Amino acid sequence: MIRGGNGETIGRVVATEALPAGPHQFHFWTATDTTLGIGAIVRVDADSGRRVYAVVVDGRAYSDLATPLHEVVAAEGDPSGVPAPTRRTEVRLWTAAVLRHEPEEPVQPVPLAEVRLASQADVEMALRMDGYVRCEQPTGIPVGVYRAGGLTAPVSLDADFLLGPESAHLNISGVSGLATKTSAVEFMLASIFQRLPSHKGSVAAVCFNVKGPDLCFLDQPGELTEADRELYAALEIEPRPFDGVQYFAPFKPDGVNLNTLRSHAELVGSVQPLVWGLREVLNYHEVLLNRDDIDAKADAFLDFLADRVVEKEFRDDWGGTHRVRSFADLERLFRSIFDGLEQAGRSDVWRTHHIATIRKVRNRLINISTRCRGLVTDDGSVNDLPFGAFEDRAVYVLDVSGMDQLGQDLVFTRVVSMLREHLERGDLGVEHVVVFVDELNKYAPADGPDTYVRKMLLDISERGRYLGLVLFAAQQFRSQVHRRIVGNAGTMVFGRMDMDELATPGYQVLSPATKIKLATLPKGELMVRHPHFTQPVFVRFPRPAVMSGPAGVRRYPPAADVPFEEAVVRQLAALDRRVSPARIKDSMAGRREEDVRRALLATKRARPDDVVGFFTANLGRTVAREQVRREGSSATIPLRQVEDPYAT
Amino acid sequence: MGGPAPPPEQTAFLDGIQRYAVEGRFGLVPVVRGYVAAAALRREGDRLRLAEHEAEEMIVVPLERISPGQRQALADTGIPLLDCEAGERAHPVVDVQLAARAVERRREELEVAVATALLRSEPDSWLVVDGGLGGLTHLLGSAPRVLGLIKSHETQFLDGPDLEVAVTLPEGHRSSVFARRVGGRSSVYTWYLRLWSWEDRDLLHGLVRIERPATDAALAEATAVSRWLLAERAPLSAPDGRWDRLLYPIRQVETFLRAQVGGWW
Numbered sequence: 001m002i003r004g005g006n007g008e009t010i011g012r013v014v015a016t017e018a019l020p021a022g023p024h025q026f027h028f029w030t031a032t033d034t035t036l037g038i039g040a041i042v043r044v045d046a047d048s049g050r051r052v053y054a055v056v057v058d059g060r061a062y063s064d065l066a067t068p069l070h071e072v073v074a075a076e077g078d079p080s081g082v083p084a085p086t087r088r089t090e091v092r093l094w095t096a097a098v099l100r101h102e103p104e105e106p107v108q109p110v111p112l113a114e115v116r117l118a119s120q121a122d123v124e125m126a127l128r129m130d131g132y133v134r135c136e137q138p139t140g141i142p143v144g145v146y147r148a149g150g151l152t153a154p155v156s157l158d159a160d161f162l163l164g165p166e167s168a169h170l171n172i173s174g175v176s177g178l179a180t181k182t183s184a185v186e187f188m189l190a191s192i193f194q195r196l197p198s199h200k201g202s203v204a205a206v207c208f209n210v211k212g213p214d215l216c217f218l219d220q221p222g223e224l225t226e227a228d229r230e231l232y233a234a235l236e237i238e239p240r241p242f243d244g245v246q247y248f249a250p251f252k253p254d255g256v257n258l259n260t261l262r263s264h265a266e267l268v269g270s271v272q273p274l275v276w277g278l279r280e281v282l283n284y285h286e287v288l289l290n291r292d293d294i295d296a297k298a299d300a301f302l303d304f305l306a307d308r309v310v311e312k313e314f315r316d317d318w319g320g321t322h323r324v325r326s327f328a329d330l331e332r333l334f335r336s337i338f339d340g341l342e343q344a345g346r347s348d349v350w351r352t353h354h355i356a357t358i359r360k361v362r363n364r365l366i367n368i369s370t371r372c373r374g375l376v377t378d379d380g381s382v383n384d385l386p387f388g389a390f391e392d393r394a395v396y397v398l399d400v401s402g403m404d405q406l407g408q409d410l411v412f413t414r415v416v417s418m419l420r421e422h423l424e425r426g427d428l429g430v431e432h433v434v435v436f437v438d439e440l441n442k443y444a445p446a447d448g449p450d451t452y453v454r455k456m457l458l459d460i461s462e463r464g465r466y467l468g469l470v471l472f473a474a475q476q477f478r479s480q481v482h483r484r485i486v487g488n489a490g491t492m493v494f495g496r497m498d499m500d501e502l503a504t505p506g507y508q509v510l511s512p513a514t515k516i517k518l519a520t521l522p523k524g525e526l527m528v529r530h531p532h533f534t535q536p537v538f539v540r541f542p543r544p545a546v547m548s549g550p551a552g553v554r555r556y557p558p559a560a561d562v563p564f565e566e567a568v569v570r571q572l573a574a575l576d577r578r579v580s581p582a583r584i585k586d587s588m589a590g591r592r593e594e595d596v597r598r599a600l601l602a603t604k605r606a607r608p609d610d611v612v613g614f615f616t617a618n619l620g621r622t623v624a625r626e627q628v629r630r631e632g633s634s635a636t637i638p639l640r641q642v643e644d645p646y647a648t
Numbered sequence: 649m650g651g652p653a654p655p656p657e658q659t660a661f662l663d664g665i666q667r668y669a670v671e672g673r674f675g676l677v678p679v680v681r682g683y684v685a686a687a688a689l690r691r692e693g694d695r696l697r698l699a700e701h702e703a704e705e706m707i708v709v710p711l712e713r714i715s716p717g718q719r720q721a722l723a724d725t726g727i728p729l730l731d732c733e734a735g736e737r738a739h740p741v742v743d744v745q746l747a748a749r750a751v752e753r754r755r756e757e758l759e760v761a762v763a764t765a766l767l768r769s770e771p772d773s774w775l776v777v778d779g780g781l782g783g784l785t786h787l788l789g790s791a792p793r794v795l796g797l798i799k800s801h802e803t804q805f806l807d808g809p810d811l812e813v814a815v816t817l818p819e820g821h822r823s824s825v826f827a828r829r830v831g832g833r834s835s836v837y838t839w840y841l842r843l844w845s846w847e848d849r850d851l852l853h854g855l856v857r858i859e860r861p862a863t864d865a866a867l868a869e870a871t872a873v874s875r876w877l878l879a880e881r882a883p884l885s886a887p888d889g890r891w892d893r894l895l896y897p898i899r900q901v902e903t904f905l906r907a908q909v910g911g912w913w
Contacts, residue, residue, distance in 0.1 A: 064903075066887040074882035084882035085655045086897050087694040 144539030167490030174495025269574025
């Protein structure tokens with residue numbers, strides 16, 4: 001029986017002419033009752049002092065039976081006959097892929113020597129972790145533990161290769177429903193936040209919650225087993241939820257109820273509305289407009305609007321002055337143009353732009369506020385991520401799960417573009433940002449149209465590592481994601497995989513046994529590829545110490561949508577429990593909903609001490625109505641009594 | 649006789665091998681390098697485990713034919729010297745045969761040593777030996793459960809109708825037990841057993857001869873022993889050409905010993 005890496009010989013390298021030992025692969029046999037398995041790390045010691053570390057990638061068992069016919073003959077054709085008194089001699093023959101030679105040069109075939117199970121020190125050597133875990137300025141980020149034959153050894157990734165600048169990005173694949181992909185990313189973020197050394201700088205994470213309540217409870221503690229706690233202890237990570245989580249979600253079309261499953265009364269106060277106006281959208285019009293819409297003429301007019309009109313003092317040709325800050329302002333400008341052209345006669349051109357182009361652009365742009373209602377406002381009010389004031393070790397969750405694909409694309413594109421711009425200028429507030437995107441195959445499919453989102457993802461994957469913009473992406477089928485995006489991920493993580501997916505060309509480098517293991521991987525186990533690891537390594541990670549989406553929904557059931565007034569009251573009450581609902585309702589009485597929304601947004605953004613006072617102040621002045629009818633008098637004044645000669 | 653029956657729980661299997669080669673000559677005198685080994689595998693459950701193993705390497709030479717200097721030179725190799733019979737006159741072929749005979753004798757001695765060691769530690773165990781019991785005569789009195797399994801039938805013990813009965817036994821049948829003398833004074837009981845049908849094949853196909861020390865028990869147990877030997881047909885020792893007579897465990901002893909020879913052959 002194998003024990004945990006205590007240096008006992010468990011096998012011997014064998015080599016024949018047909019099955020030779022090479023520098024990168026060799027074969028060894030073990031006893032039949034071995035606990036060795038696929039993924040175990042072994043060490044070969046040659047008498048010369050050379051050491052070879054390798055990972056088991058395949059295993060075979062066979063006996064000295066030359067042909068099945070011999071068994072038939074021996075049993076005289078009756079499989080239920082007297083069993084053979086002697087079991088045939090069997091061999092367990094393993095194939096191992098070399099992880100490292102020590103010394104590295106000259107590269108030689110693996111010596112035909114004894115094979116031992118790796119110890120913890122051997123695991124570090126085999127995975128080249130000694131270079132970044134045992135050094136003056138360690139950069140190890142625990143990803144899980146390696147387990148084989150009773151040995152539990154932490155496995156770490158190199159932060160320089162996970163967050164840049166050497167390489168960056170992490171891509172995780174796995175079938176849905178096994179709580180692997182999201183859990184693994186949540187655990188990795190916790191690991192990064194707790195173990196990223198100070199000399200590597202600050203880091204924050206931006207997570208796009210694209211489905212269900214997956215990422216809605218990162219600040220709530222989750223349930224852990226004793227085994228999970230042992231794993232955390234082995235990895236020297238404290239099992240606790242994230243400290244600084246900021247939630248953002250757009251409104252629902254009613255403009256006041258937040259479009260998120262984190263709408264329980266106890267939690268909704270910590271969700272900030274994500275609201276954008278014209279300026280925020282116009283720069284990303286390509287995302288929102290169909291490719292067919294944007295011909296050269298429309299593109300030129302959009303550029304004109306962005307450069308010359310929006311948020312500038314603009315005079316039309318008919319004496320009007322416009323300062324366009326919102327979709328409503330823009331609509332007024334368009335109306336002036338159309339009216340002006342109509343009054344001027346039969347001219348079809350305004351400032352070199354044909355009226356048909358102007359109408360087309362107007363229709364598409366004005367319609368955006370309808371298509372993305374809840375996120376995009378007509379009135380110009382804005383509530384955005386704190387670009388420029390990102391906090392170290394903070395998680396910014398954007399819950400876009402309730403939005404349609406178009407809205408999700410817009411949020412994703414703009415947020416990531418803003419992150420990139422700020423990182424380029426070095427004024428984001430942190431030096432590294434991990435952007436987590438699930439369902440990457442939706443945003444960057446291997447085939448299909450070359451969308452703006454996909455182009456941007458390509459740009460991040462190719463240039464992000466220099467900026468500190470790191471993409472953590474997950475998808476079910478890696479083969480369905482753009483090759484360059486997948487290929488640029490320095491670290492690849494695989495949960496349980498679908499056999500059809502494993503049959504695709506991207507997995508040809510894996511041995512059949514490794515594929516089988518991947519197809520049957522239990523929850524909590526991953527296969528990791530990392531630049532320092534010559535071969536994929538299997539690790540086990542603990543479940544994240546945060547509340548899972550389904551558990552969160554059970555514990556904090558989402559609140560039902562409430563009427564406008566009530567929703568405002570609740571959101572303000574979430575900021576300060578002392579506020580009087582009656583007072584808020586009084587202050588809202590007679591106000592337009594747009595004004596109330598704007599005031600609510602400003603209050604949530606400012607989080608003032610005096611919530612009601614601030615809210616009321618932001619509602620603006622009211623124009624009081626005057627009572628024109630005197631109390632007790634009739635509304636009509638009777639005519640003076642005169643004699644009417646024609647009266648009868 | 650009945651069909652195959654489960655073998656005894658405690659059973660071991662013994663075999664030996666020998667190798668020799670002429671390494672050189674002092675004049676006409678051949679210097680033969682020899683290797684002998686014997687091993688016994690014990691069956692535990694349905695698995696074979698090594699119980700005893702002896703191996704020796706030697707230089708075989710007729711010492712009376714070589715000079716003290718030559719003898720010293722051989723001794724300096726560190727390999728034990730084994731004296732062998734010298735022919736009446738030097739003969740390049742006969743002298744080698746004499747040396748080979750010495751190697752064979754040494755192999756038999758090793759087999760005895762292994763059998764003795766095994767039976768000392770496991771006196772109740774059955775021991776199936778590959779070949780006759782001629783080399784184990786001094787054990788015969790104290791080891792009633794030793795059993796020799798002879799695959800070759802060059803030596804003829806029966807004549808006429810008896811012989812015909814013996815060599816035409818149908819599958820799963822045995823002959824009656826008869827005695828034969830070995831090593832002068834001792835005698836063993838022996839009988840023929842047909843393991844596999846010989847029809848459409850050679851007459852000797854699947855025919856083995858069993859030897860046991862001449863005791864009453866051997867007579868009484870002849871059928872029972874034959875039945876469990878029938879059970880030993882599985883697993884088949886194919887692709888060995890002797891699969892019809894070679895028991896799988898005996899083949900495994902051979903395989904083990906050959907593997908131990910290492911660089912010798």
